[in-house]
Amino acid sequence: MPQPGHISVLGVPDPATLDDDLKTIWAKCVEKLGFVPNVFSTYSLKPQRLRNFMAMYNEIMLSKSGLSKLEREMIAVVVSSANRCYYCLVAHGAAVRQLSGDAELGEMMALNYRVAKLDPRQRALLDFAWKMTTTPHLIDDTDREGLRGHGLSNDDLFDLAETTAFFNLSNRMASASDMMPNKEYHPAFR
Numbered sequence: 001m002p003q004p005g006h007i008s009v010l011g012v013p014d015p016a017t018l019d020d021d022l023k024t025i026w027a028k029c030v031e032k033l034g035f036v037p038n039v040f041s042t043y044s045l046k047p048q049r050l051r052n053f054m055a056m057y058n059e060i061m062l063s064k065s066g067l068s069k070l071e072r073e074m075i076a077v078v079v080s081s082a083n084r085c086y087y088c089l090v091a092h093g094a095a096v097r098q099l100s101g102d103a104e105l106g107e108m109m110a111l112n113y114r115v116a117k118l119d120p121r122q123r124a125l126l127d128f129a130w131k132m133t134t135t136p137h138l139i140d141d142t143d144r145e146g147l148r149g150h151g152l153s154n155d156d157l158f159d160l161a162e163t164t165a166f167f168n169l170s171n172r173m174a175s176a177s178d179m180m181p182n183k184e185y186h187p188a189f190r
Contacts, residue, residue, distance in 0.1 A: 003086075008042040009178040019047055025054070035182050039087065039170070042179050060166050066156035067163070070099040071122060075129045075160070076167045077109035082133040085171035090181035092167075097189035106189075121150040129164045 015026055015036070022044060029036045043050035061072050073095040080088035089110045097106035108116040113126050124147055132139055147157055173179070 003180055003183070004178075006178070007038045007180060010042070010045060012041040013044050018044060022047060022050065033184075035184050037091065038179055038182050039091070039174070042177055056166065060159070060163055065159045066153060067125070067159050070096065071125055072163050073099055074109055074113070074122065074126060075163045077106070078113050078126045078129050079133050079164055079167040080171055081110055081113070082130055083168065083171040083175070085174050087174040087179045087181045088167060088171055090185045094185040094188040103190045124150045125160060128160060132161065132164045133168055
């Protein structure tokens, strides 16, 4: 059974009506990916918020960090698993498959990261992301010290917390708008 055909139940603007800078981004997405991610289309209801969203995403996910790109994508999937965010599980699950070269790892991250054979550092990162998502009020110095024991600096702890927080926000927006993932993500990197 196919997923619903809408991008977002809140609707999306006609791309022809977007500001020129966003039209340029749309064209780059099509050139690079073959499609425009539905999260961009959904956020284009509020063009300045889309710009802010993209800037924050790029800073968190693509900038220099003590966390690898794969680790950040794994965090995105684990947070999305805890929140049952369909959009992000599909989109970021594809990224985990791509970056790891392992289709099974993408599925494990989405369904139950605890079954994956992860190194102790990765397990600690994901345990923290899960706890911060499901019981944030229980985060304390013991959690931070445990991560420091795996070599994380204060900058790395900040990046871990910010990545986790960003995907909690993103998941809630996707759920509230009933955002559907691009169909291209489903078969990608399998």
